[in-house]
Amino acid sequence: MLLFLLISSFAYIAHAQNKRDALKKDTLNKFVARPLDDLLDTLSINYGLKIVFERDSLHRFDVVERFFNESLDNVLAKVCRQFTLNYWVDAAGTIYVLQNVDDMARLRQLAKTVKQPKRVSKIVAKADTSNEQDIEALYENRDKRTKAPLSVQSKDQRQLVASPPTEQPVQSPGPVPSVVQAAPRQEVHLSVTVNGKVTDQNSGLALPSATIHVRNTKLFVLASSDGNFTLFNVPSDTCTLEVSYSGYQQDNFRLSADLLKQPLALSLLPALTTLNEVSIIGQKSGVMNTDVKKVGVLQLSPANLDKLPSLGDKDVMRAFQLMPGVGATNESSSGAYVRGGTPDQNLVVFDGFTIYQVDHLYGFFSAFNSNAIKDIQLYKGGFSSQYGGRLSSVTEINGKDGNTKSTTYGVDLSLLSLNAFLETPINDKSSLLVSVRRSYQGPFYDKIFKQFNASTGGGFRGGGGPGGPGGFGEQTTPASHFYDANVRYTYHADQNNILTWSFYSGEDKTDNSRQLQLPSFIGGGSSPDITDYTKYGNLASSLKWFHQWNKTIHSNTYITYSSYFNDRVRSNSGTTTDSLGNAVNFNNGTIENNNLKDIGLKSDWVWELNNNLRFRYGGFGSFQHINYDYIQDDTTHLISQHNSALSGGGYFETEYEPINALHLQPGIRATYYGPTSGTYLEPRFSASYVVNDNYTLKFATGQFYQFINQVTRDDIADGNRNFWVLSNNSSVPIGRSRHLMGGVAYENDQFLIDVEGYYKWLNGLTQYTITQTGFGFAGGTPTITENFYSGQGRAKGIEVLVQKKLGQYTGWLSYTLADAENKFAVYGNNYYPADQDIRHEFKAINMYHDNRWNFSAVFIFSTGHPYTAPLSTYSITGADGNRVTYFNVSAKNAERLPEYHRLDLSATYDLLKISGDKIGSIGISLFNVYNHVNTWYREYYIRDNAAITTDVNYLGFTPNITLSLRWK
């Protein structure tokens, strides 16, 4: 009896992983003429399958079919298709056949209570009722009695069990001897080191941050972004690993001495989309997660993003804005305003290279295609010494490897853009991912374009915008679009070496070039051609080499290149006839180019000594070159900057846990910056203390330097221009910030409450203005004066997150109380509210899941942004007799715009394949449902000696439809 139970349990675990593979490999070769339930019973018995179905509803279907060596997978698909049924295989190997996938939850309940067909009932009963403790007890007994090996989890062994081409019921001893014989007797090793990789069983893609837990211990580890993990001091090589990951079915893997001879390859099956039964230790299943063990860390996997309202495509950067500490009310910037910082203080790293242009379409959409992204981490401050070069925060984006098992492709269609991707294995060792996204100029695009283009402030004025560049006397609708493309090629040279090439290109272009029709009274020469375009974007690439030196040391080495460009050309050219009758070519206008090139080399190493001690260290070097030219009439350089910087350095960090509850992470980073010939030290420290099962305390501090700044050139006529400048320690100082952050997290099975506070000191901030000199307007070349202002800042805040993690209703409430202030001498000697200062920000994210439906409601409220208001006007006549009217303005940012608030709603319906796999979704999003007028900023003009105030507003009510489809 004991042997029987042992074998049954054995079979159960063995089945757990490769049932789908078995379904593909096992074949049926016979004529079938019987009711469907009867056929399923036969399959169940003959192939050792546990099949759950409602007999009454399936009995009425008669199968009359000749199967010629059809795989079981195909047999099931064929009959299900014939009778409009679905089937689904879970991680435990149980096959569910049902009429409606929405009935899955009911069927799973049924599986526990309804009596199974007689011939498989014993198996089912044992497997079904065998709770884990029983199985463990069995194994323990067996251990004690026989010292027999416990593992049957190696792939070969599993196949032996899973593919018994026998007509005998499963409970027959058929496969069992094979299993037992396959594992020779050997010693149980104690305190072993286990390393491996967690992947998706269908696609072979790594599952970053998957949780690997050693059963019956407190030992667990999160997989790295490559899916790799190392566990030290695992009690024995016979332990069971419980592996879980959001959106996947939890699975168990039993270790064996044989298995541990090489890195483990643990793969999980996706969870059925209609279920809400995810229960994961140490890992949330939400759209976004916070790391309760670290201060200020947010994690996001794009897979679940379609559950949130989206305007256009799924947007990873916008999603982060729904979490505490990340400003959500800057519709004109997808850049992250993190804890009182500005977007240029946020380092955005994609596969190792830095992205300098992080958004499209005047900031409304982020420049990152979610189909090309595996996962993203946002470090809100106090970050590891592995990262540097920015004052505020780090966004680390990891590109997605291509599917290593089969070719998949898909499209996402919205009113804004078309997004297509292809993932395919190239050969056994390599895979490729290509994704391309391009906007099309439909009404939806035009609405946003006009919204952000009609103003003179934040965006780049496209050539033909209202009130645009005067003088041409003719306005046309400009052609405008954005696109981005990702290519990622991964080559697994062997188990210890992986090469990855990643390429990114993104561009926004607005073109209003045309031919000017001269009035008839102007003779001589042809009509001039007007070149009028604005384009900006980023092109970048990296080559990454992952190498596992041994079980405890691995490294990632990158060669990176990133090129940012921001060009605007307004010129007219043609041929004219001079006074002597000769044809003369002319070309004049303004050309403004800002481009940045960044070439880098870096190597990051991790050395894991044991579960309690880990070293991270590495080195980096980069060369940056920036050009900024503002040229008028081909000859006059109004602005001309050409700067280069060579920098390099290294870092060392220790992760140490003197006791299990306490995690200490001291580190130091040193950077040599060429232009100042200085070395800048950045000590960092973070710690966490697990008070008990529910409470964790965390803390972080550190010093951070920034050597490059993005500044804005105000241009009332043609729209503001953003450009990058390098620090030089004279007009543009090196920025420095110090962070002090702490928090406490409370977490139970259902809820997470996370409270964090921070204080930041900032020095060496840079602002830039240009002014035009003179009272009377000469009509010729203006004299432009560049001014760089240096100042300091401070920011503080408290963030509260209350998250409901599980159930049909999930979501979170976020509240931030914050204060960000700057002090620039040009505005006086006092601190004033920084432009990005928001006192209160409240966000409520509500998601409701009902079978195939997902509903979400996002409400955002914040106090208004600060602004400077004119109090009165006055006029002065200059010494040359020209009168100028000026504003007498309030103290800098002394006023507040009205409160910002809006409600977004969305509904998504999952499209499922006959096998229950998700193949897409269709959704509708409603942005700013109650059409609240949110003010972006105010403009002031002098007309007839009086001041005219105009509100420039953000987007009103805007609906959008999205369709996602996937093929395999």
Added chain:
Amino acid sequence: MEIRRYFWGLCLPVLICAVWSGCKKDSTASASLPVVEAYLYAGHPIKVKLYQQKSLTDTAKYGAAITGQQLLISDGSQQIQLTESVKGTYIYTDSSFLVAGRTYTLKFNYQSRQVSAQTVMPFKPTNFATQRDSAYYAHTSTPSVQADTLNKFTWDNPDSLNHVLVFDNIDNSFFPVNGGFVRNGASNIFSINTERKPVYYVVNNSFPYYGHYQVVLLRVNQEYIDLMKSNALGSNSQNLLNIPTNVTNGLGIFTAMQSDTLKFYLYQ
């Protein structure tokens, strides 16, 4: 146990709240400050204009005159009082009071606040010269081609002092250089900041109009340059900035300057 749990949950926010300190700023800008406009020329009488500021919707060219004030100007050794000639305009007719090299301080009380401003009379510019008295420029029918130097004005400036060139078209009627088009805002009088140089090159597109120009070289103080440079390109709530002033408890300018004058003719 429960108390301890709550303690942990509450202590950190409370601690952070404790160190939270507000820093309220007082808005010093006020719509009631007087506007001063005064340009002092050595060897000339003094004229100071006082205005009120205007409300944002006021369409009047200037604010209402401030009358009945007692304006005092001191040169360090002597203090004189100005008299109100017309409403809001205060004068002192003795042209010998303003002398190069001296520091002049204006003071008066307005709405129980003392308004003051200070400036230094610069020395007269020397050796102001033009390379040519006139220049020919034929405009083509399309927008201008390569910039072409038409003339050169020079003066002594070994100390890199601030100079402004004022071009004043003194003709009765104006003929636009740009083929009949007048660029928006082009004026027949305009100023050029010479950026502390001893020379200024006139190019073809420096002028909006053909005709006879009176070219005035002004040696000015920094406060005047600051005012000139503040011809801000933008004016919205994201970049609005107060104009620099050298008047304490007031707005506007109180500055001294000296000048020299030449003539120049641009024809076609």
